[in-house]
Amino acid sequence: xxxxxxxxxxxxxxxxxxxxxxxxxxxxxxxxxxxxxxxxxxxxxxxxxxxxxxxxxxxxxxxxxxxxxxxxxxxxxxxxxxxxxxxxxxxxxxxxxxxxxxxxxxxxxxxxxxxxxxxxxxxxxxxxxxxxxxxxxxxxxxxxxxxxxxxxxxxxxxxxxxxxxxxxxxxxxxxxxxxxxxxxxxxxxxxxxxxxxxxxxxxxxxxxxxxxxxxxxxxxxxxxxxxxxxxxxxxxxxxxxxxxxxxxxxxxxxxxxxxxxxxxxxxxxxxxxxxxxxxxxxxxxxxxxxxxxxxxxxxxxxxxxxxxxxxxxxxxxxxxxxxxxxxxxxxxxxxxxxxxxxxxxxxxxxxxxxxxxx
Numbered sequence: 345x346x347x348x349x350x351x352x353x354x355x356x357x358x359x360x361x362x363x364x365x366x367x368x369x370x371x372x373x374x375x376x377x378x379x380x381x382x383x384x385x386x387x388x389x390x391x392x393x394x395x396x397x398x399x400x401x402x403x404x405x406x407x408x409x410x411x412x413x414x415x416x417x418x419x420x421x422x423x424x425x426x427x428x429x430x431x432x433x434x435x436x437x438x439x440x441x442x443x444x445x446x447x448x449x450x451x452x453x454x455x456x457x458x459x460x461x462x463x464x465x466x467x468x469x470x471x472x473x474x475x476x477x478x479x480x481x482x483x484x485x486x487x488x489x490x491x492x493x494x495x496x497x498x499x500x501x502x503x504x505x506x507x508x509x510x511x512x513x514x515x516x517x518x519x520x521x522x523x524x525x526x527x528x529x530x531x532x533x534x535x536x537x538x539x540x541x542x543x544x545x546x547x548x549x550x551x552x553x554x555x556x557x558x559x560x561x562x563x564x565x566x567x568x569x570x571x572x573x574x575x576x577x578x579x580x581x582x583x584x585x586x587x588x589x590x591x592x593x594x595x596x597x598x599x600x601x602x603x604x605x606x607x608x609x610x611x612x613x614x615x616x617x618x619x620x621x622x623x624x625x626x627x628x629x630x631x632x633x634x635x636x637x638x639x640x641x642x643x644x645x646x647x648x649x650x651x652x653x654x655x656x657x658x659x660x661x662x663x664x665x666x667x668x669x670x671x672x673x674x675x676x677x678x679x680x681x682x683x684x685x686x687x688x689x690x691x692x693x694x695x696x697x698x699x700x701x702x
Contacts, residue, residue, distance in 0.1 A: 390535050394435040395482070397511045397535040400428040400489050415509070415535065417494065420542040421502075424495040429475075429509040429535055431490065433482040440481040441511040443490055445473025446534060448506040448614060455577075455611035455619035459508050459534050469507025469537050472496060479514075494539060502543020503582025506614050508534030538584070548581035549613065551640050551649035553620070558655065560630050571625040575638055575649070578618040585613040585642040591623065592639070595632035595655075602628075606641060613642075629655045 390397050390413075399415050401408040410430070419425040433439050446459040447470040460470055475492040482488045492509060512532040553576040561567035579585055587609050593602035602625065613619065628634070637650040 390533055391434075392531060392533050394433070394531075395439060395441075395511060395513075395533060396430075396432045396434060397509065397533045398430055398432075399535060400430045406487060413536075415537040415539075417537065418540045418542060419494065419496045421496050421500045422498045424493050425539075426491065426493045428489050428491045430487055431480070431482055431511045432487040433484055436484050438481055438483050440514045441479070442514055443475055443478055443480065443509065443511050444470070445475070445492070445494075445537075446470045446508050446510050448508060448536070450611070450614055450617040450619045452619055455609070455613065455621060457506075457536070457612060457614075459510060459532075462510070462512060468505035469494060469539055472505075473507070473509065473537075475509070494537075496539075496541055500541050501582060502541050503545060504584045504615055505539045505541060506584060506612070507537045507539065509537060510534035545583050546581045547583045547585060547643065547645040548579070549585050549587065549640060549642065549645050549647050550578045550580060551638055551647045552576050552578065554636065554638055554649050554651045556625070556628075556634075556636060556651065556653055558628060558653075560628075560655065569628055569630050571628040573623045573625055573636070573638070574620065575623075576618055576620045577613055577640065579613045579615050581645070582615045584615065585645055587611070587613055587640050587642045589623065590639040590641070591625075591636070593628075593634050593636045595629050595634045597629075597632055601632070601634065602636075606639070631655060 396410075398410040399412040401410050401412075403411075415427055415429075417425045417427065429443070431441060431443065442462065444462050445466070446462070447466050447468045449458055449460070450456065451458045460466055472494045473492055474495065475490055477490050480488055480490065490509075510532050511534070512530060514530070517529045517531065553574070555574045556571050557574070558569065558571045560569040573591065577587060588606040589604075589609055590606040591602055591604045592600070595601045609621065611619070632655045633652070634655055635650065635652045637648060640647045
């Protein structure tokens, strides 16, 4: 009677190492592929083609162009700071606006700078901003200037409290949905407000949940491969972080298989916010054991995280395992036939031999 030797973890590691060695010989060591191209998130414009919202220009002329892109303000807890926002109607019709302050947040999908709606809870700039007028009608091709004051409450946390002064068109635009159902849309434009509450600045960011998803041919070398790096950034401090990303990966056979210089991610990661991003990897290894490291840097802040994975063609692994099984089966079948032809059977283990005659 014959017993199949179980595939122990040690044997599986030996088989995998052999497959990796064969794959390395087949593919050869090539140059490190280009760094993954990270598509930056575009900042929303303060102009939608019908009206624009921006900090009041230094010039009092009605046709003066804005000389500030955003509001950069600072106040201590319990203090107030004032400024003026301009709403310029560039359309051919008068527009009635609702003007209000709004808190900012990062969209989870791409880290874009987004604003709370007027009917949503506001905790920062949206709650602290008081405008001289909350509703106004601006004639065509005219500009209206609205003074506002931001009063920081006592006990407010130090650090950045981003938001915006928003001009919302009170008219509802109708559009047809997929089921021919009319959907009401209101458009808004906001001028960003970067408010800093005086006190200790504590920048801190972490990288977590790093993973890699791959697409590769069944057999290495017969087609192209691609991968997507996914990771989550979390701003655990009280300052806004403008991060850059550098990626480095090394393998058993090719040494360094990826080494990208720091690249601007094109986002402002706001305090307390997290965002999950992806970076494409055009030509990852097809047969290797890869260690990946992500490095995030910004002003006075840095963080690293990584992961590792086997770039293994599992189809080829399965095929090799089947061939090994067939080889073992064929050897046992030959041994049985030889035993039947000799009129008995034998069992060897070391130097011990046991025979039974027919």
